[in-house]
Amino acid sequence: MPSSRRGSGSVTLPTGQVLAIHTRTQDEEDLPHATKKTMADHLRKYESLFTLTPQRMRMIVEAFKDTLEAGLEKPKQTVPMIPTFVFGWPTGKETGDFLAVDLGGTNLRVCLVTLQGDGKFEITQSKYRLTEEQKQEDGQKLFDFCAECLKTFITTNLEEGTVKEGELLPLGFTFSYPCEQDKIDHGRLIRWTKGFGAPNTEGHDVADMFRASLKKHNVPAELTALINDTTGTLIASAYVNPATKIAVIFGTGCNAAYMERVGDIPKIKNLGIDDQADMAINCEWGAFDSFEHEHLPRTKYDQIIDEKSNKPGEQAFEKLISGRYLGEILRLVICELIDEGVLFLGQETYKIEIPYALDTAFLSLMESDPTEELLMIIGIFTHFFALETTLAERQFFRALAKHVGRRAARLSACGIAAIVSKMGYLEEGCAVGADGSLYNKYPGFADRVHEGLQDIFGDKGRNIVTYHAEDGSGVGSAIIAGMTKIRKEKGLYLNC
Numbered sequence: 284m285p286s287s288r289r290g291s292g293s294v295t296l297p298t299g300q301v302l303a304i305h306t307r308t309q310d311e312e313d314l315p316h317a318t319k320k321t322m323a324d325h326l327r328k329y330e331s332l333f334t335l336t337p338q339r340m341r342m343i344v345e346a347f348k349d350t351l352e353a354g355l356e357k358p359k360q361t362v363p364m365i366p367t368f369v370f371g372w373p374t375g376k377e378t379g380d381f382l383a384v385d386l387g388g389t390n391l392r393v394c395l396v397t398l399q400g401d402g403k404f405e406i407t408q409s410k411y412r413l414t415e416e417q418k419q420e421d422g423q424k425l426f427d428f429c430a431e432c433l434k435t436f437i438t439t440n441l442e443e444g445t446v447k448e449g450e451l452l453p454l455g456f457t458f459s460y461p462c463e464q465d466k467i468d469h470g471r472l473i474r475w476t477k478g479f480g481a482p483n484t485e486g487h488d489v490a491d492m493f494r495a496s497l498k499k500h501n502v503p504a505e506l507t508a509l510i511n512d513t514t515g516t517l518i519a520s521a522y523v524n525p526a527t528k529i530a531v532i533f534g535t536g537c538n539a540a541y542m543e544r545v546g547d548i549p550k551i552k553n554l555g556i557d558d559q560a561d562m563a564i565n566c567e568w569g570a571f572d573s574f575e576h577e578h579l580p581r582t583k584y585d586q587i588i589d590e591k592s593n594k595p596g597e598q599a600f601e602k603l604i605s606g607r608y609l610g611e612i613l614r615l616v617i618c619e620l621i622d623e624g625v626l627f628l629g630q631e632t633y634k635i636e637i638p639y640a641l642d643t644a645f646l647s648l649m650e651s652d653p654t655e656e657l658l659m660i661i662g663i664f665t666h667f668f669a670l671e672t673t674l675a676e677r678q679f680f681r682a683l684a685k686h687v688g689r690r691a692a693r694l695s696a697c698g699i700a701a702i703v704s705k706m707g708y709l710e711e712g713c714a715v716g717a718d719g720s721l722y723n724k725y726p727g728f729a730d731r732v733h734e735g736l737q738d739i740f741g742d743k744g745r746n747i748v749t750y751h752a753e754d755g756s757g758v759g760s761a762i763i764a765g766m767t768k769i770r771k772e773k774g775l776y777l778n779c
Contacts, residue, residue, distance in 0.1 A: 515759025534719025
């Protein structure tokens with residue numbers, strides 16, 4: 284018997300046109316499309332996989348609280364709870380000109396910030412796109428690139444004579460990756476996150492590496508503070524809204540920062556800092572439930588993402604909620620249905636079978652204005668993947684995107700709830716400064732976080748309100764540099 288010709292493919296004609304081919308037998312349906320009933324049956328299965336009940340959320344919150352406490356107690360914990368040596372809240376009186384460099388997950392941003400006091404500031408900035416190659420090449424080359432961009436920015440944006448001969452402008456370096464710090468202007472990289480893997484950097488003092496690049500390229504800047512973007516967001520948000528107690532980032536990565544009493548950070552007791560002093564803690568909570576995987580509701584799609592990532596086993600919480608991975612979760616479900624013969628029969632699907640081909644931005648479009656979203660889905664699959672979709676399929680994609688996004692938001696609420704519960708903020712309430720592309724651009728994300736907080740705490744969950752945070756990596760970095768300058772001028776904690 285000759286081999287079956289069943290399947291899909293395409294042929295390029297002499298005219299240059301592409302002819303799609305699908306071969307079927309007499310037993311198959313006339314139209315190679317999934318029916319509305321078929322898609323509804325599958326949707327029920329995925330809905331149960333991605334649904335997070337209030338009871339499960341409360342269990343996650345309790346485990347999260349225990350993990351945060353462990354990170355404060357001892358060094359080298361899964362969630363490191365990093366002391367930042369940023370002491371106390373801003374007064375609003377910080378003034379002066381400061382440079383800020385922000386090495387984020389997608390862009391390098393360079394800023395000139397003028398703090399004017401009374402919660403006012405002026406900022407000039409430029410962005411430089413980071414390539415995937417730059418994220419993986421030698422670490423010192425990455426910092427050389429940062430220094431070159433900063434020098435170009437200074438030359439372009441500062442009038443000649445602004446920087447006097449031999450003068451160095453104060454620089455806050457926003458480096459949003461887990462670092463161990465024992466003073467504010469030094470930090471040893473614990474591990475790369477957000478898809479970075481630059482060798483010869485983990486275990487090294489990244490502040491010293493950047494200083495070497497600044498010196499090599501003759502950049503007139505002095506690194507005075509090494510901060511995390513979440514810590515910067517906490518301080519910048521409190522600068523304009525004193526009700527802020529917590530800052531969170533939901534973007535390419537995820538993180539949180541809050542202010543802790545030094546007496547409740549046992550692992551730094553040996554430094555001799557006043558127990559009553561307040562210090563910002565950079566949680567690095569993306570690592571919650573890493574390695575053991577005991578608490579988070581991981582599906583097989585989450586496990587595939589983890590196993591094929593550059594850091595298997597690590598950043599378990601981040602891989603379920605960050606913008607880097609949500610599109611890939613949806614793509615893996617779609618590919619599973621392609622393999623099962625449910626979707627896109629008779630069509631060439633190789634484009635959507637490429638890992639990370641479905642960006643999280645596509646999910647946000649799928650959940651946009653209800654009158655336009657189904658048209659958006661047509662455009663996404665036609666333009667980017669050359670795939671035709673039926674109405675039933677488009678409705679399925681929209682609903683599936685909603686479930687994936689809702690799970691991410693509700694897990695994010697669990698992290699916020701853990702800090703609120705630990706610090707006793709529930710009764711009096713507090714503001715949570717939130718930033719990141721997922722929070723700012725994903726439709727309904729903030730509302731789902733608030734819904735999750737109410738499912739965890741009941742009606743009192745309404746006391747916890749997230750809002751769009753101030754610019755932490757630029758303005759926050761500058762404020763911290765200003766606060767550090769004032770602190771050291773007063774002779775406080777000079778060795779920190």
